[in-house]
Amino acid sequence: MTHKKKIFHTRSKIWLEDDDGNVVFGLGRLRMLNAIKEHGSLLGASKALNMGYRAIWSRIKSTEKRLGLPLLIKKQGGSKGGGSKLTPLAESLIQEFEKVYKSIEKITDDEFEKTLGNHIVINNSED
Secondary structure: OEEEEOOOOOOOOOEEEOOOOOEEEEHHHHHHHHHHHHHOOHHHHHHHHOOOHHHHHHHHHHHHHHHOOOOEEEOOOHHHOOOEEEOHHHHHHHHHHHHHHHHHHHHHHHHHHHOHHHHOOOEEEEO
16 A cells, blocks of 8 residues: 655636626636747647637627737738737736746745645545
């Protein structure tokens, strides 16, 4: 019989919202903007994220409306669209949100280890 200690991890979810409680930016929008940046278009991002084009477009447009500023710049591409690239604001949102998220994640993990992490010990028996 072996004993295996069960390990727990904390998880936090943060987002920005406006005064009306509407989501402005969070992990979902972060993933979308990163995918648009990587693939150069909403269509490429939608395929990479396995999401509908309209779902991504709608969320980006909602965020732009709530911010009052654009997040995307349409590339000129002739008859085949052309794709999109991120505005400096979008680039800044990605960078700053990731910093805040990593900081909160570290604080949460540290607090968990100092408090609950030392009190929750479960040993599972395996035959």
